[in-house]
Amino acid sequence: MSLKQRVLNTMKSRETESDFELYVTRTPGYLWALFFRALHIHPIAVTLLSIVIGTASGFFFWKDDLRWNIVGMLLLIWANWYDCADGQLARMTGKKTLIGRILDGFAGDVWFFSIYVFLTLRLTPQWGIWIWLLCAWAGFHCHAQQCAIADYYRNVHLWFLFGDEGSELATSKQERQEMQSMKWHSTQWFHKLYLFFYIHYTERQERQCPAFQSFYARLRLCYPTDIPADLRERFLQQSRPLMKYTNILTFDTRVAVLFISLLVGQPWIYPVFECTVLEALRFYTIRRHEAFCRTFEQELA
Numbered sequence: 001m002s003l004k005q006r007v008l009n010t011m012k013s014r015e016t017e018s019d020f021e022l023y024v025t026r027t028p029g030y031l032w033a034l035f036f037r038a039l040h041i042h043p044i045a046v047t048l049l050s051i052v053i054g055t056a057s058g059f060f061f062w063k064d065d066l067r068w069n070i071v072g073m074l075l076l077i078w079a080n081w082y083d084c085a086d087g088q089l090a091r092m093t094g095k096k097t098l099i100g101r102i103l104d105g106f107a108g109d110v111w112f113f114s115i116y117v118f119l120t121l122r123l124t125p126q127w128g129i130w131i132w133l134l135c136a137w138a139g140f141h142c143h144a145q146q147c148a149i150a151d152y153y154r155n156v157h158l159w160f161l162f163g164d165e166g167s168e169l170a171t172s173k174q175e176r177q178e179m180q181s182m183k184w185h186s187t188q189w190f191h192k193l194y195l196f197f198y199i200h201y202t203e204r205q206e207r208q209c210p211a212f213q214s215f216y217a218r219l220r221l222c223y224p225t226d227i228p229a230d231l232r233e234r235f236l237q238q239s240r241p242l243m244k245y246t247n248i249l250t251f252d253t254r255v256a257v258l259f260i261s262l263l264v265g266q267p268w269i270y271p272v273f274e275c276t277v278l279e280a281l282r283f284y285t286i287r288r289h290e291a292f293c294r295t296f297e298q299e300l301a
Contacts, residue, residue: 021252030088033085057072076255080251149286153209153239212289
């Protein structure tokens with residue numbers, strides 16, 4: 001079996017990954033996963049390493065020194081490889097845990113919090129309080145909303161492609177019912193705590209796409225066990241073109257712009273890009289997705 005095929009076997013779906021991710025991110029991540037498996041290192045340890053390395057990268061963006069900035073870029077690339085490796089390693093070894101899933105989702109947030117803080121400190125002498133307001137809006141609102149909807153639409157696509165077993169798609173109502181069925185004074189307390197916070201994340205995703213929520217609810221009502229193959233494929237045909245936008249809204253494109261802004265010595269470009277170009281793309285992607293969801297719901301009426 002070729003290296004490419006082995007990498008593909010560790011991915012959730014080729015349809016939700018770009019060629020850039022396959023060759024530049026997933027393949028190095030897979031090679032690191034093989035290395036960690038040979039050393040019998042647990043996926044959680046790899047995740048923790050990615051958090052440390054990614055957080056450290058932000059520090060090297062503080063100084064207006066290209067040599068420092070390049071070190072930060074390399075650290076962020078390294079952290080992203082480990083972020084890919086931990087999931088691939090977990091699938092290879094079967095060592096999938098709730099805490100590993102939590103830390104994996106937490107990692108990118110910690111990296112970018114560090115990056116925003118140090119970019120803001122760097123730009124404060126020139127921008128004053130305005131750079132704090134800009135980066136707070138870019139990070140806590142724009143970045144968070146963009147990544148949330150991109151993650152959600154990927155899971156929607158995977159659900160139509162593979163069903164419940166191949167996707168992490170769940171409604172906040174389902175998660176709340178699961179949480180309420182658990183007891184705080186039991187061994188389930190940690191899972192219950194996780195769901196308590198994760199419900200709010202899911203609700204934030206759902207609020208961005210009300211037409212899909214209405215369509216999905218009617219779809220499950222009409223077809224509680226199995227969706228017709230024709231409907232499934234027609235939905236996927238509409239969803240596939242949007243997967244490239246979900247890739248842009250997550251890691252690769254925003255990091256490319258971050259690196260370019262640092263190389264030209266104008267790091268303010270990065271938060272402005274998130275607040276303008278990526279926000280426009282988020283609205284466009286949602287508008288496209290909501291439009292065909294309304295059409296499909298009308299078919300079921």
